[in-house]
Amino acid sequence: MEYRTYDASVCVMTKIFAMIGGKWKPIILYLIKNDINRFGLLKRSMPKISKKILTEQLRELEQDKLITREVISATYPQVIEYRLTESGTSLRVLIDQMLDWGVNHFRNEYTEEMMREFQNKKSVLEVSVS
Amino acid sequence: MEYRTYDASVCVMTKIFAMIGGKWKPIILYLIKNDINRFGLLKRSMPKISKKILTEQLRELEQDKLITREVISATYPQVIEYRLTESGTSLRVLIDQMLDWGVNHFRNEYTEEMMREFQNKKSVLEVSVS
């Protein structure tokens, strides 16, 4: 008997998760979509991310062509702007759908306790959403 | 000036990725959807996964209510069947959409070299797809 076999190293979905599964990446994509598009703005919007990690995640998103990095002013206080690529924008749509699924899933499948714990962490599902 | 702030620990998308971002999980969901629903079948379909990891990932998917585990026969050679829950089924639809996005993204944004490397790894995009 033969089986069609599968391997994670060759799985498209695994590659996609590698691109956007990073701890802060969905949030970063969400923020950039909403014109929070400069390093400092992003940093201030995510108080718990470090500069190093933020830089890393931005570089990776750029390499994967989900965002672009544009140097507006190289001197002075530097100004650098990030934007979603077309591909990045279309992905963000899918992420939003998945988000809806998640909100629903948690509502249906999770116990009241879990929901309460959720609330305690101030995770307002619909707001701090991505 | 005030900013709405965001934190990964409270981000729904981060939770979703934690659920299905595991190295083998998209593949497992795909296989179970296609009635490759027993431990041994799954193992043989993913030659490079170890029993321990397969068990772990299955348990996690079960805890997150994406699959169910049903003991068909406890004695003999045991028989245990896994199935997608309703929630798991609806998620798999979204994963398939994301997959389409991925195939497209790789085609458009990646260089020819990367595509060639891809081919060398026998990653036939449309087939070993999830």
Added chain:
DNA sequence: CAGGCCGGTCACCGGATGGTAACTAATTGA
């Protein structure tokens, strides 16, 4: 001329994630 703002880099560290190999129970068939 010290300090702040901007957008980073660098060396180092720790915990989670994934992986290996050996071992388990219970039953059937040769």
Added chain:
DNA sequence: TCAATTAGTTACCATCCGGTGACCGGCCTG
């Protein structure tokens, strides 16, 4: 009696991802 099948468990190990804190250059303001 020995091997094979089923579906795991256990102890241990290695790698990687994310995180911390210090530091950088250049300009402007007090």
